[in-house]
Amino acid sequence: MASPTTSSCLLFLLALLLPHAAVGVPRRHRFPPLQLAPVNASEPPTTFFEVDRPIRPPGGSAGPCSTLLLSDSFGYTYGQPPSAAAYAPPNCLAAARAGGGSVALAVLEWSADCRGLQFDRIFGVWLSGAELLRGCTAEPRPNGIHWSVSHDVTRYAALLSAPGEVAVYLGNIVDQTYTGVYHVNLTLHLYFASTPPPPQHADLILPVSRSLPLHDGQWFCIQSSADVQSKKLAVPSNTYRAVLEVFVSFHGSDEFWYTNPPNEYIEANNLSDFPGNGAFREIIVKVDEDVVGAVWPFTVIYTGGVNPLLWRPITGVGSFSLPTYDIDITPFLGKLLDGKKHAFSFGVTNALDVWYVDANLHLWLDHNSKKTTGGLVSYNAATSGPSVESEFSELDGQFVTTASRHVSATGWVESSHGKVMTTFYQRFSYKNSNVYSKNGVVQVVNQTIDATSGVSSTNGTTLLLSEEVHQVFPLYLFSGTSDEVGDEYSMVSVVKLGINEKRANSSLQNVQSARGSMRVKKNLVISGSGQNHQVYKYIGADGCYFRDVSSKDYTINFDHTDDSCLKRSRDVSSRFPSRLFGGSVDITAHVDI
Template sequence: MASPATSSCLLFLLALLLPLSAFAVPRRLRFPSLELASFNASEPPSTFFEVDRPIRPPRGSVGPCSALLLSGSFGYTYGRPPSTAAYAPPECLGAARGRGGSVALAVLEWTADCRGRQFDRIFGVWLSGAELLRSCTAEPRPNGILWSVSRDVTRYAALLSEPGEIAVYLGNIVDRTYTGVYHANLTLHLYFDSAPPPPPQQQHADLILPISRSLPLYDGQWFAIQNSTDVQSKKLAIPSNTYRAVLEVFVSFHGSDEFWYTNPPNEYIEANKLSGLPGNGAFREIIVKVDEDIVGAVWPFTVIYTGGVNPLLWRPITGVGSFNLPTYDIDITPFLGKFLDGKEHDFGFGVTNALDVWYIDANLHLWLDHKSVRTTGGLVSYDAAASEHVQSEFSGLTGRFVTTASRHVSATGWVESSHGKVMTTFNQRFSYVNSNVYSKSGSVQVVNQTIDTKSDVSATIGGTVLLSEEVHQVFPLYLFDGTSDEVGDEYSLVSVVKLGISEKRQQDFSNSSLQNAQSARGSMRVKKNLVVSGSGENHQVYRYVGTDGCYFRDVSSKNYTVVLDHSDGSCLRRPRDVGSRFFSRLSIPSVDGAVNVES
C-alpha cells in the first residue's frame, strides 16, 4: 500500500525516466520546491497562506483558552506510526461547564515551518480516531517557510470534552536531495459563552463515532481505496436512542488519481499503446453505503496541492482547499429505522473509476434522545439513480473526450422520539461535464470541467419545521498544460489553471453566499529531475456575504512576492469593482447557471 508521499515521488521519478514521447499527453507532475535566484541567507522565511475567511469568536464570548496538543518534527516518518499524544480536556472547559456555560467556538490551529527542499505531503489529524483536519504541507525554500492552518472544530464539542488520544500522520522522506523536515505545533483554542445560552434545538452532536482505521498503524487512520472495485468499510453499532445522524466524509486523491480530472479513457491509452499513463477517464464519484444502501455520494472539489502542475503557481498563495481540505456532509437520518436494532452495521466507501490511491474516512455525528431509552423509525421513500456517458473522438494522439454524469439520491424517513414523530427528508443532486482536448500530437491538453452539487435536508414534526438546510455549490475548473522545446532530457512546460467555488447556503433563518475564484499561470524549464528555471503568478478574489458577517479579499502574487493585497470585512459597502471584473473575466459560474470557464 503506497502512501501519498511515496505515490507522488514514484510518479515523478517514473515520468522523468521515460522519454517525452512515452507520455503522449502533457506531464501533470508534481515537483519539489525550487529556487529561482541564488540563496540569500539573510532573507526571512516566506509565509505561505490559503485565502479564507478569518474565524471570528461570537459576540459576547470569552476566551481564548489555549492548549498545545502536540509538537513534533516530521522527517523520516514515511511507513512509521503516527505521532501521538494523550489528550485531556483543558481545565477551562470543565470550569466553563461547571458554570453552566458551553463552547461557543473551538479552533484547531496547525503552525509549521520547514527549510531546504521537499515535496508536498498530505497529512491528517485525528482525535480518538475521528479526523479533525486534513491538509497539505507547503513546499520549503532554503531560507525557510512558515504557514498555519486554522479549522473551526466547534462541531466536535462532545469529542473535545472527553479524554482521548491525538494522532498526526505526515509521511515524509528525507535524503541528500530532499532535505526538508516539517516542524509543527498543534494547538486548540476555546471560546465560551459568557452566560448560559437559551435552550434552542441542539446544534452539535452528542456523540461522534469514527469510521476510520484504528491504531496502531504505520500510516494515517484513513482507508486507502486503490481501484474501482475496492470497498473499504467499518462495522458500527449506534445507540438505540439516536434521533439524528450525519456522516462527515474526508476525501483526498493521490498517485495515479491526483489529477483524475485530466485522465483519458482506457481506450485512448490502449489505442496508442501508452502503458505509462493513468486512465479510466475523467469522472470520479465517492459512493457511501450503509449495508447495501447507497445513503449518499460525494463529488469532490478539485484540490490542487502545493507541488501540483507548477509549484510556482502556489507561492505564497496556495490553491483553494489545499491547506484546509473540504469535508462533505451526508444526512442519513431517514435510514435510522434500519440501524436502531442494537446490531453492527457496515459503513463503507468506494470510488467509481478509481486508480491508486484515494484516502477516505468519516465521522458519524449522532444526536441522542436523553429522555428516551429507545427510539424507533422507518424509511418512507428512497431513490438512488445515476448515469455516466463518455463521448470519444480521437485519431492517434489527438482527440476530444466529453464526459457527462448525473446522480440523484433522495430519502425520507421518520423517527419516533420524546420530541414527537420527526419526519426527515434528505436530497442530493449532482451534475458533471468534463471536456478533455488533446492537440499537437498530444503535447497540449485543455480541460474544461464543471461540477454542480445541490443538497437539502428538512425535518418536521407535524406542520412545525425543526430543521431546514439547503446548499448549492458549483466547482469550475479550467486547465491548460503544454510541453514544448524538448532537447535531450530538457523540456518546457506552460500551465494555466482557473478554479474556484461558487456557493449559496441557507440554514433555518441564516443564509450566505461565497464566490472564491483563483487564476494562476506559469512556465518551467525542466532538466532531468529538477526545475532549472521558471515563473508563476496567482490572482485570487474571495467574497463572502452572510447573516454572520462579510469578508472580501483581492490578492495577487508573483514568484514568492505578494504584489497586491486588499481586504475588507465590512458589509456596509460593496467591494471594489476589481472583484466583479475579476469574476467576469474568469467566467466562474454562479449557482444560478454555469458558463464556460474557458471563455
C-alpha cells in the first residue's frame, strides 16, 4: 500500500480528468484535444521539439561512447513503481580513467514516441537517487509523434563513475478514450578528454530526494503552504564547497499558479472549486533553520497547457527539459562539518496541491585533508511581500501582486587550499497583474520575475571565483471564452513568454509568441487552430547560436538557423517589439486566428 503522502500526491492526475468550471467564471487552462482531422495512414509521425542550442563536444575530445540505460513503455503506470535498471559505468569510461583521461562531455538522451490520444505527463529520471532530468511528454496524435531531449549531464561525472540504479517515473493512464502509451529509450553518450577531470565538477553528489521503493517519482510532493518536506544528510568532514541544485515543477491546482486570484475573490464569488491563494509562489530552501536560498520559478507551460494546439510541433520554453536552480551553500559549511546529519527542507509560499521538489547536493572534497573547518561571517534573508492590491466587483476586477527578496551569506572554509571566503547572494523582484473582464470570461496576465544570483570566493589576495547570472522571465497570457451553447464554447488564447539571461561570458534571448482558438465540448478540443513563433539567440565564449522558427497547425512555416557570431541585421527586439509582453487584447479580434 502506498504511503499517505504518496497517495495524496497522486491525486492531481485524477483532477485532470474532471470537468472544468462553467463558462462565465475563470477556468483552468488544460485540455486534451481530440483528433481534429481525418487520419491519413500514410502520414509519418510528427516530430515535436523544444528550441535550444545544440550540445557540441569540446574540441579534441574523443567519442561518443553510447550506452542504452533503459528502454520501456509507459501505459498503465500511474501509481506504479518507477521503471528501474541497474547502472554500471560503461567500459569506455573505466578505460579512459585508467589512461589518465576524464569525461569531457556527458549527454543524456531521452527519445520517445507515442500514438493515439493522451494528456501530457510529467516524468523524472534519477541515477542513484539524484535527479538528472525532468520533463513533460508531448501530446500524441493518431499517426504518432516523436520527440527527443539531449541534456548535458557532465556535472554528474562523479555519479556516472560509480555503480547505481537508473529510475524513470512517468505516471500514465490508458483507457478507452486516452489510448496513448509512451515508448521511451534512455541513452548515455560520453566524450573523453586526455587530461584529468576539471575541478568545476563535484567529487560527490548526494540526493535530497525520496528513496525507493515508491509508487511515484522520487521527488517530494508539497501539497500546501504548510507542507514542508525534508531529508537529513551528513556532509563529509573534508568538504570545501557545496552547491544545492533544485528541481521544481508545479501541477494540479497550481499548474497555472500565476493566474490564480486571491482567496477573497474566490470567497466573494462562491468559486470554491477554483484555485486561489493569489498569483505569487516561491520555493524556500532551508538547511536546518536557516533560509539558504529561494527559487522563483520560470513559468513553464506544459504541452497540454492553455491551448494544446499552440505547442505542435514547437513546444513551450523549458517544457521538455525543465530548468534547475543552483544555490551555493558554501558559506554555511562551518555549521555542517560536525559529522552530524542536518535537515535540508523545502516549502512553497501559498502552495496548492501539488508541487514536485527535490535537489542534488554537489560537494567538492579536499583530498589532501581529512578535516576542513569553517564559519559563517554574515547572513541576511530579508523578504518583502507578497503585497496584493485588489479591486473587483463580482467577477470583474484587477489584482496587482508585488514581492521582493534578498538572500546573502558570507562564510569561510579553511582547507589545503588555504582560508577561502565565499559570498553567495540572490536578489528577486516580482510583479503580476491579473485582470478579469466581461463577467470573468476574459483574463489577462502580465508578469515579470527578475532574478540575480552570484557567488564569489577569495583567499584574501586572489579572486578565485566570480560568477553572476541575471535572468528576467516575462509572461503575457490572454484567455477569453465566448459562444457558449450547451456544453460547448469557444476559447481564444495568446501566450508570450521568454527568458532573458546574462552571464559574464554569455547572453541568451529566448522569446516565444503563440496564439490560437479552439472549440471545446465536455472539456475536449473538437476543433481549432494554433500558431507559434520563437526566436532564440545565444552569444557566448563557447560559440553562438541563432534560430528563428514558426509553425501553424503541425506545419513549419519557416525555420532559419545560424551558428556563427557575425553581426546580424535584425535583433530579437526588432522581431518582437516591446508590446510583446504587454498591452490589451480584444477577444473578438482573435476568434478567427
